[in-house]
Every structure is written in C-alpha cells, then in structure tokens.
Amino acid sequence: MKELKLETRVAVYAVGELDNIYRQLYEAAFEASKKAYAPYSKFHVGAAVLLENGEILSGNNQENAAYPSGLCAERTTLFYPDAAVQILAIAAMKDGERVDLITPCGACRQVMLETEQRYNKPMKVLLCGKEEAYLVPSATALLPFCFSKSDLI
C-alpha cells in the first residue's frame, strides 16, 4: 500500500494587502453580486474575471422558479468569453452584507478546471471575504484528483 498526498496551498491576504488588479477584481465581484437574480436563496453571488487581453468581465447567479434551471455566478461569467482567464474573483452578499468567504460549488470547480485546461493557462482564483481574500493558484488546485477530458481519451 502506498498513500497519495494531495496538497493545496492558499495565500491569505488582508484586503488592504491586495495588489491593484486583485483589488479591482475583488470590488468588481462584490459589485456584480449586487445585480444577482436570487429571489429564492437570497444569496447574491458575483464573479469577475480578468481575461488575457486585460479586459474585466463580471456576472452573477441567475435563479429560476424551476430551480435546476438557475446558474451560479462563476459559470454565468465563465461561459461567455471565448478566452483564457487569468484571474477569477468570487464574492457573495446576503441581507445587504458582504459574506465572509465563499468557495465555489463542485460543478463550478469542474467548469473552472475545463476552462483552465482548454486554454492551458492557470486560472488564479480569488475568494473574496470581508476582511481577507484567499488566493488559490489554479483551478486544478481547487479540484484535485479530478475527472477531465484526458480521462475520455
């Protein structure tokens, strides 16, 4: 028997320590969360991406009375641009307050991974909290031991 060790390193920043572009994405993600359509969960999630060309795009969760028809903020945002994503920032608000920290759901991690692999560029993920932001080095780091397109070959 041998054991595999799966390790993920996450850098934890005080919000005030974030460099300019990370701070911009942090604010853009919270701003995007304010326009979420979340009448059922009342959990407002925003995502902001920095594309390769320097453009910043954002999106939010879109719910539906037929619940499974809704979509998370991360996927709403990642499905639109046909481009590699350098950084994805995620933030949430509840009752008009910033949520302390949000980490993406499993389905979004799978989509983040596919985007990363499709363009062969690491996607840094910034998880935005009230006082701190967690920087994960890649989508793969958020979904170790994953199923991906290489399994289909």
Ligand code: THU
């Ligand atoms: N949600 C996201 O948008 N992103 C996540 O990573 C987790 C959950 C949304 C889905 C649903 O609209 C609401 O938050 C409550 O689960």
